[in-house]
Amino acid sequence: MNRGIDQLLTTMNFKKLLNSVGMLFALLAIIWFGDQLLEHLAKFPTASVSALVFVCLAILFYSVPAIVSGVAWCYLLQATGERQLQMWRVVSIACLSQIGKYAPGNVAHHVGRVVLAKRYGLGMTNTLFTMFMETVWVIVIAGLLALVAIVSVGGRVFAEVPHLPQWWVLGGLVVIAMLAPVLGHRLFERGALWWASRKGITIQSVQMPPLSTFWLVGLLYIINYLILGLILQLIATQVFDVIAGDFLLFSGIFAVAWIVGFITPGAPAGLGVREVVLVAALTPICGNENAIGIAAVLRVVTVLGDGLVFLIGLGLAKSIKNNPPGSSENLS
Numbered sequence: 116m117n118r119g120i121d122q123l124l125t126t127m128n129f130k131k132l133l134n135s136v137g138m139l140f141a142l143l144a145i146i147w148f149g150d151q152l153l154e155h156l157a158k159f160p161t162a163s164v165s166a167l168v169f170v171c172l173a174i175l176f177y178s179v180p181a182i183v184s185g186v187a188w189c190y191l192l193q194a195t196g197e198r199q200l201q202m203w204r205v206v207s208i209a210c211l212s213q214i215g216k217y218a219p220g221n222v223a224h225h226v227g228r229v230v231l232a233k234r235y236g237l238g239m240t241n242t243l244f245t246m247f248m249e250t251v252w253v254i255v256i257a258g259l260l261a262l263v264a265i266v267s268v269g270g271r272v273f274a275e276v277p278h279l280p281q282w283w284v285l286g287g288l289v290v291i292a293m294l295a296p297v298l299g300h301r302l303f304e305r306g307a308l309w310w311a312s313r314k315g316i317t318i319q320s321v322q323m324p325p326l327s328t329f330w331l332v333g334l335l336y337i338i339n340y341l342i343l344g345l346i347l348q349l350i351a352t353q354v355f356d357v358i359a360g361d362f363l364l365f366s367g368i369f370a371v372a373w374i375v376g377f378i379t380p381g382a383p384a385g386l387g388v389r390e391v392v393l394v395a396a397l398t399p400i401c402g403n404e405n406a407i408g409i410a411a412v413l414r415v416v417t418v419l420g421d422g423l424v425f426l427i428g429l430g431l432a433k434s435i436k437n438n439p440p441g442s443s444e445n446l447s
Contacts, residue, residue: 169353170412173346177420178427180339184249185209187335191245194324197237203431208232210428213421244321252329254377256336257370264367272364272396273371343369350412351401357409359400368396390414 185206192200208231215223225246232242265273344366351357351365376389390410397406 166354169349170416173349173416174420174423176342176346176349177416178423180342181210181213181421181424182206182427183335183339183342187332188245188249190328190332190335191248191324192237192241194322194328195241195245196322197241200237201435204235204435207428207431207435208235210424211432213428214425217421240321248324249332252332253336254374256333256340257373257377260337260340260367260370261374264364264371268364268367272368272399340366340370346416347409347413350416351397351405351409354412355401355405355408357401357405364400368393371396 185208186202188209189200189202189205192205208228212224212227212231215225215227218224228246229239229242233239341362344362344364347365347369348360348362351359372389372392375392390413393410393413394403394406397409401409
């Protein structure tokens with residue numbers, strides 16, 4: 116008994132240490148980014164009314180991937196046996212929980228989604244398994260886009276990006292992630308059954324989604340990254356008057372920044388880390404001052420966009436509550 120407690124405390128302390136290291140790295144990245152921002156602030160172009168309009172447009176665009184991700188999660192849930200679902204209720208859960216990603220540790224939004232899913236009657240086993248598959252598949256798509264970008268433009272754009280994984284590392288990550296749902300399904304199910312037997316409860320086995328569902332979800336995530344690349348290009352061209360590259364290149368740059376931000380432990384929403392990568396990747400094609408400005412505006416867009424996504428989630432939740440199942444105005 117005491118050995119088990121000691122092991123648990125050791126694991127918790129390791130997680131705290133890992134999160135502390137990640138937070139320190141994120142803090143250093145924020146300090147560096149802020150120093151660069153202040154140093155080059157005078158060189159930024161004065162914001163015009165049209166620029167502010169395009170920033171607002173970018174914020175609206177940013178809400179689309181959150182909704183699309185909620186739809187993708189709904190398809191995964193349906194494929195695991197959760198048939199009686201209101202799609203917009205699942206989307207509202209995804210939108211509401213997104214705000215938790217700003218808490219240190221990169222886990223609060225996952226916990227929030229689990230709590231909301233339980234409140235709305237979704238099976239915990241299917242909820243946890245589909246969240247695992249969703250994370251894995253996002254890594255697959257981001258890794259593929261990052262791999263294509265690194266191989267196609269390579270040193271011309273990413274030469275100065277700190278701690279950039281080699282192309283073969285990304286390729287291996289993608290291959291492992293593609294195998295993870297199949298292997299993870301067996302491990303997850305066995306672990307869940309073992310835990311249930313110890314607790315004396317009965318749980319249903321996890322149904323593996325068909326390959327067609329993975330292709331559909333993958334396509335939706337590709338659309339998400341293309342939209343995020345379009346937002347990045349919109350900021351560069353319409354706010355900073357930079358004409359360089361297309362939205363496919365910007366999508367690859369965003370994917371690389373997301374991957375590096377994701378694998379940095381403890382950095383809330385990739386805070387600071389993502390901006391460092393974006394500045395390093397955008398500088399060769401946009402110039403240093405513009406790259407810093409684009410990264411700063413993108414952070415403003417993402418923060419305000421996540422606030423908008425949260426409001427959308429609240430609106431959907433209220434609308435569904437006012438239109439219970441069986442209503443002619445139901446949003447299912």
